[in-house]
Amino acid sequence: MPDAVLRAEGLTKRYGGITALEDVSLSLAAGEVLALLGANGAGKSTLVKMLSGNVTPDSGSIAIGGAERHLTSPRVAFEAGVATVHQELSLFGSLTVAQNILIGREALGRLGHIKEETSLRRATALLAEIGVPDIAADARLGTLSLAQRQLVEIAKAISFDPRVLILDEPTSALGLTDVHRLLSVVRGLRAKGRAIIFISHRMEEIETIADSVTILRSGRKVGAFPRQSFTRDRALELMLGETQQQLHAVPPPPPAVQTTPPILQVADLRLDGRLNGVSFDLRPGEVLGLAGLEGQGQKDMLFALFGLFRRGLRGDVIIRGQARRASRPLQAIAAGLAFIPDDRKNMGGFMFLPIAHNIAVTILDRLRRFLFLNARRETAIVAELIQRLAIKCASADAPLGSLSGGNQQKVIAAKWLAFERDIYLFCDPTRGVDAGARETIYATIRDLAAAGKGIILYSTDMVEFPILCSRVLVFRGGKIAGSVSGAEVSEESILALSFQDTGAVAA
Amino acid sequence: MRRFRERLGDHIGPLCCAIGVVAVVIVYAVYQPAVLSAFGIASLANASVTLALAGLGQTVVLMTGALDLSIGSEISLVNCFAATFMGGSTTSIVLVVVASLLIGLAVGAINGLVVAYGRVAPLIATFCTSFVYAGISLTLRPQPGGSIPDSFANLLTGNWGLLPFSALLLLLAVLVIWLPVFRSRLGRFILAYGDNPESAFASGIPVRKVGMAAYMLAGLFAAIAGLFLAAETTSGDPSIGNVYTLNSLAAAVLGGVALTGGRGGMLGPILGAILLSIILNVLSIVGISAFWQDFIEGGILMLVLGLAGIRLLRAQSWMTLLGRSQS
Structure with missing residues (x-):
């Protein structure tokens, strides 16, 4: 593409011995929507952070509009013409919508005072430009819904008049109606000639909005194709790569015998904004996996069981026939739970x-x-x-x-x-752990299961589910989207459930 | 209706303080009708203005999500400096006033350097610098003393009918420092930084400069407070500012400023300072012994600072609750 607005070549980043991104290149033309796809830890966020000036690459170059730029800070990235809408929004709850959008670029009067009226007018115009005139520019941001804040963040990014706009999972927390609205905003921006990088875990969104798709796996670019040749199966295949066969050496424990009474029963567990009605049983000797894309509620589920949420938890947790829902760890421990956290x-x-x-x-x-x-x-x-x-x-x-x-x-x-304890909750127990220790931890989990303990395992490393779990629950939007057990437990089946349609998104 | 509740929520601190001030003044006046005379008002205003200035300084830092435990020492330092060097001529008075304000900015800049650039926790950093500033004060004035010309003292502490000059000084500080800052980009940055530091950085706000500017403003307000105390007591005392460290925090929190940053205005801390000053004044007038005064004062502070933490009890996760209490 000779008219590439953004051209990145050979981007590489290592943290200690771990390679977060290796030799990734991409180019993007005006009016193009490039979808970035990859499983957890594939390097998407590292790439986004590089383009937004939050992380400097170890090697590689970034050119915008043909000129090479060193994006050393968010400010430099803005000035170079790259605006990013991060997953963690960069907004301020106590300021108004207009103050948020124009922070640092307010119109100033002769005495250096902010001209609030001008800010309001400019913000209103920007909101109208992206097609959301119903958000009041003088409303306090803290009073808006998450979807509205997402749109305010986009308006803020657009106010820099960027040539490249990066949207990092803008739809992950939105309902279907809000997703439609956001996608139509993106379409409008594309029509105005902005180059857009769109990151989403939802295949249906990618199919409706993307002009091209780039797939990352373990920090490398493993595929790139135009929309016409994009298929879900091909994408899943590329995201997975070859599975690590050597780890399959030890067979997973057999599925728990259904006749043993459950040691733990969870019924319609809810937590505002995190869990939307989760129910399952755990039997002695069972290793139950909690899978899903990041932030779908599976980790909150473990935290909730161990009493790490003080309030807002509703539904039943029954341990050995007794109601033992915990609102502090001490209660959970007394009920027979142990918790091995990821944050050592x-x-x-x-x-x-x-x-x-x-x-x-x-x-x-x-x-x-x-x-x-x-x-x-x-x-x-x-x-x-x-x-x-x-x-x-x-x-x-x-x-x-x-x-x-x-x-x-x-x-x-x-x-x-x-x-x-009777029930062991493992929260991503092998994160940042070397191969030797990994094997020991796997062996420990198997021993505990063999001794009749109940195990719940949350992991961000999908490889672990097939080698450890007799059953896996896949979370999506704070609910169980599906479950697989026995021989069906595989990375493919879990990933397929994680990315499953929630209902078609109309074009 | 929602907007109304939102607004009420914003102004609940100042509102409660205003009601408190009226109530306390009524009770006070019943026992001591002379309070409402010109002299009574002037002396109450004089007592409140130092704390109000310290409270405003503290508020600027609190709004960034930090705090300043060196405000009292800064006040003492400027107070000792002014009482030692002011002399009697108009030229020397003006020079010393300007130098005092510069000293305030400088000691604030030192705090800012240590906290924003040195990445030392605000609590420890300003606690340490407070000893440094106290040491300088003691070197300047090993014993209380020095002199302040009458002209300067009368200029700040006199009254014009029912209107005390000290109130005008406070008004001037608000008009010349507070309003310009908070109508400008710097003020917006201070609020945004305190609201969400990560967002502030991601928005391209020069976060370290903003943190530093907040401490400098606090130092400036402390310097004005130190000058005013010099005029009021016509002497310099290396320990005169000590009480203002904790009381400035209490005045700010009483006025609805959040210890977690991102929220606050100038009305709250001013009214909080007036309320607190009158209560402390009443305690001494009623003849409560010095021991019980400290006891009650400490109790009020704990109550106010404790109440400020109530908001946190709404946290859903234990981790946020435990994480927050460390600042």
Whole structure:
């Protein structure tokens, strides 16, 4: 394309040893909508952050309108003509719509004072231009709905008069009517000659709006084609790539026998804006996976079970026949739950305390003799767990923070193994964990299941579901969109359910 | 109706303070009718204006989501400087006033550098700098003393009928500093930065400069407060500002300024300062011992700051609740 508005060549970014993006190139013409597609962690957000000036590439170049630009900050990106609508909106709840749209670019009077009237007029005109005249420019942003805020964010991006507009999952939180409205706004912008990068997990949207589709997987560009040759099957195939066969070596546990009474029953669980009526059973010995695209409620589900939401939770959680819905972790633990979090630093462990203290923290009651802790028993229990989980450490007195991520995670698992519970909630337990520790954690999960515990596993790494889970629930929009069990559990089936139609989006 | 409730929500702090002020003044006047005389009003105004100025300074920083524990020391520093160097001639008075304001901006800039550029937590950073400023004050004036010319003292503390000059000083500070700042882009940036720092950065707002400017403005208000105290007491005292650190926080919070940033105006802290000053004044007039005064004052502060946290109890997730309390 000789008339490319945006041309990116060989963009690469590494964080430590992990490659977030490798040698990705793309070009975009005026009036073109390019859809960016990829599973979680494929590198979409890294690419977006590069183009919006939030991340600088290790290598590669970005040219806008033929001139190479170094997008070193959001401000530089705006000036270069790239405006981005991020997933986390860049708006201010306490300011008005007009103040939000024109922040930093207000019309100033002779004394340097902001001309509010001019701002209001300009904002009103911008809102009309993108086709949403019903949003009042003087309304407080905090009073608007999420969909309206999304549109305000677009108006803000348009106010920079950008040549390239990036929309990062603008529809992920919207209902069908709002999606229609947003897509028609995008169509209007395309007609006015803006080049648009559109990111969405919804295939039907991509089919209606995109002129071309680029697919990323594990930080690489694995496919690009015009809309005419785009098919869902081809896209899914490219997003998945070859599955990691070697991990399938150990067979998943057999599906739980349906005759055992459930250890945990969840009925119509709801949490404002996060869960919209979730029901399922968990049986002893079962490893139940919670899958789905990021932010569809599966993680909230785990948090809710463990009492991490103080209020707003409705519906029933029944553990061994008793109502045990928790509004604080202490209640959940008393009900027999254990929780291994993904955020080791903030929720999992005490980084400056010795490994032994980290492991024994759950069983201090049992270690107590009169007023004091029985140090010898503590040492024995800790040593046994360190050996069982093959935790690599100089000694049990070393601070948790001195261990590798994988070994930290093993310590956090160990603390809940010491304090035997009935149900183990694993929240992305292998995030940032090396291959060796991964195997240990998988083995631990299988052992727990074999011992008749109930396991719920949330993971952002879809590879884990087929090798660990006897059943997987796929979440979408805070609900269970479908479930697969036994031999049906595969990355393909999970991804297909994650991207499934919610109802056709009309053109 | 929704708009009305929204507006009421915005002004609930100042509104409550205004009602409180009227109520306290009525009670006060019943016991002590002289309060409503020209002299009574002037002395109440004098007591309130220093705290109002400190409260305004504190508010600017609070609006960015930070706080300034060095305001009291800044006030003392300027107070000691002015009482030591003011002399008697008009030229020296003007020079010292200008220098005092520059000192306020400078100490504010130091806070801003440490917090915004040095990335030290505001609480610790300003607590530390407060000792630095206190040390300088003590070097300038090991004992309370110094002198302030009558002309300067009368200019700030006199009254014109029922209208105390101190009230005019406050009005002037609002007109010359507060309104221009908050009608300009800087004020908008301060609010936006406090509302959502990540959004502010993503919107291309120069966030570190904004953080620094907020501390400089706080220093400027503290300097005016220090000059006013010099006029009121006609001397310099290295510990005179101490009480204003915590009281300025209380005045701001009482006036509806959120400790979490992004919200606040100038009316709230001013009314909060007046209310708090009158209450403290009443306590001493009624003859409550100094010990109980501190006790009650501390209790009021805890109550007000605690009430400010009630909003957080609406948080859905434990993680947000626990995360927020650390600032």
